[in-house]
Amino acid sequence: MTWHRRHVLSTDDWSRAEIDLVLDTTSAMVEVLGRPIRRTPVLRGRTVILFFAEASTRTRVSFELAAKALSADVTNITASGSSVEKGETLLDTVRTLTALGGDVIVMRHPASGAPYFVADRTDAAVINAGDGWHAHPTQGLLDAYTLRAALGDLSGRRIVIVGDITHSRVARSDIDALVPLGATVTLSGPPTLVPSAWRCGMTPRGTTYEPDLDRALDGADAVIALRLQTERQHAGLLPSIREYAHTWGLTEERVARMRPDAPVLHPGPMNEGVEIAASVAHGARSLIERQVTNGVAVRMALLYLLAGTPEQRE
């Protein structure tokens, strides 16, 4: 299988072979990160621009470390403190980033679809680091890698995703990455935070909705807890944070319903004591720190694969 994509905007149209290629390349990158000198020269002379129009710590730092581990030059642009604050349009920002000679633009934006707009208007490769409620493909791929490393082949495995599904780009990208690998996904969360069509049984291929979290967890192979954005309470979608923690929080008791040693994931940042109990987040089943480490390797794999795409810069 040869890589042919110019951009990574979403994984919703990826084949299993493409996902496998990225995950296998990620394995090689994990090994690179374990060496005494965690740096290879492969992207020497390339420039990666990190354009984050929305808050982020781990994703931005993860991309930065990934680019540096491949010897690329890295430049950071955030919305605050840049010309975006002075009213520059996204289109003008993109023209500037392209003119500055970026080979890869890694972008996060509050508007769903913004990376597509950018990808159509630049010679650079674009990686979506999260756009609105739409997609966060590198998170989906790193979760798939982390689960594959822990469980082996994912075919026939059942993964639970619990939380605010409606507003979660992580949930969508997790589904896009896990289902082609043969896993099934059980979605669980408050009915007010699950898309109405999904609640009525029209869920994406390979997924089901189970409104009772305990039943969703029974015999499951892994669980991914989503971050609860506490502002959802003010929008009237939640009675209270305590109520949410009581009904939807991952406690030791609840995770014990899964198969023995079934792992627990969380994309971070966590609200400990809300969607996940501290003892679970830091317990034996937790792969949360592993996700952070693997995130760097997945992003290295994508930066490497995109750098080789021939028509990238005519």
Next chain:
Amino acid sequence: MRSLPIILAPDDIRRAVARIAHEIVERDRDLPALSLVGIRARGDLIAARLQQAIRVNEGVDLPLGSLDITLYRDDLTRIGHAPVVRESVIPFSVDDRIVVLVDDVLFTGRTIRAAMDALVDYGRPRAIRLAVLIDRGHRELPIRADYVGKNVPTAVADDVRVQLVEAGGTDEVELVHARVAV
């Protein structure tokens, strides 16, 4: 179709590996310091055979590793697509060891340059040696092999095809002349 000239038949490969195994130990008698690192794909298979031969001769299992040099290549911008990167496995510290790099064919020397760059990211070996099954000439870098199975004069456009049982073929090295190659 013309039959292809066979440079090494199975017995020749066996003898070449056995001889190189002896030469490695003759040169560096400090067996505990020796290690073998094969360059993927195929160099690692030959390195495993050398390890086996040295085990038989000396009763010692040398540490064995395999190296993928893709991330150290100098031609990523030229070949147009990103080649598949495979995992390198160096399950020992190379610090202060004598590392014998092993590859199937020595040609321009660029692969070996990349392999040396990769290797020193794992530590500081006492020395790096180079063992190859075939040296076909046409070096583009100042690199030479310490142990050679067979020197073969070739034209630049010729192709040297190494097949090994472990990779699903028969043990055989063929020289494919440019005008015959399809």
